[in-house]
Amino acid sequence: GVRPLMKNSWHVATAAEAIAAAQFARCGWDVSVQYGANQPEYDLMAVCGDNAIKVSVKGSKDGGWGLTQSFIANADYHGAVDKWLAKHSKKTVFCFVQFKDLQLHEMPRLYLATPTEIADWLKRSAAGRGDTILWENRTWTKRAQAAGTTDRIPDSWRFTSERLQHLASTA
Structure with a gap:
């Protein structure tokens, strides 16, 4: 029979990181990939001329990226977002890679956002209650x-x- 694509979270993370690196390279950026267990808060370093950004790559195959669930207490979604934001450098850029509903020959959907943009979005989600998951749709x-x-x-x-x-230019 047909084998399932990306059987576990390692496959999703590895594919997301490789595709993100490829997209930065397609835009003319030099990319350094970090390997090893003790990585800082970013996965890639992307450089173009005088511009350098640290990139945290998050892959998903279910339509959402869990971000703040380890910080939640007493259903305080906004507090969890604030704790998550405090742990991230304002100079880090997140690259979200979504594989949901894709065939192997199709490119995943990619998004770029700053920690502040993400925090603002998470607080507004669920009609203002907030959420721990950044949902694509x-x-x-x-x-x-x-x-x-x-x-x-x-x-x-x-x-x-x-x-x-x-x-x-703003990082």
């Missing part, structure tokens, strides 16, 4: 507090050369 069902609302990553976060240049 999530419509809340009637059982949820945010029933009938949809959380969708801003189009402005799409990985484009222009978005990359903008983030590099």
Whole structure:
């Protein structure tokens, strides 16, 4: 039979990091990849001329990226986001790679965002309650507090050369 693609989180993380590195290279950036168990908060270092950014790569195959769940206590979603944000350098750029609903020959969807942008988005999600997961496109069902609302990553976060240049110039 057909073997499932990316059987575990290691496969997702490895594929996401490789694809992210390839996208930076396609935009003319030099990329250094870190390997080993004791990595700092970033996975890649991308350099173009005088611009250098640290990139934290997050892969997903289910439509969302769990970010702040280890910081949550007493359903305080906003507090969890604040604790998460405090652990990240403002100079780090996150690259989100989404494999959900893709065939092998299709490119995953990639997004670039700063920790501050992500924190603001997480606090506004679920109709302002906040969430621990950054959803690519999530419509809340009637059982949820945010029933009938949809959380969708801003189009402005799409990985484009222009978005990359903008983030590099402000990092």
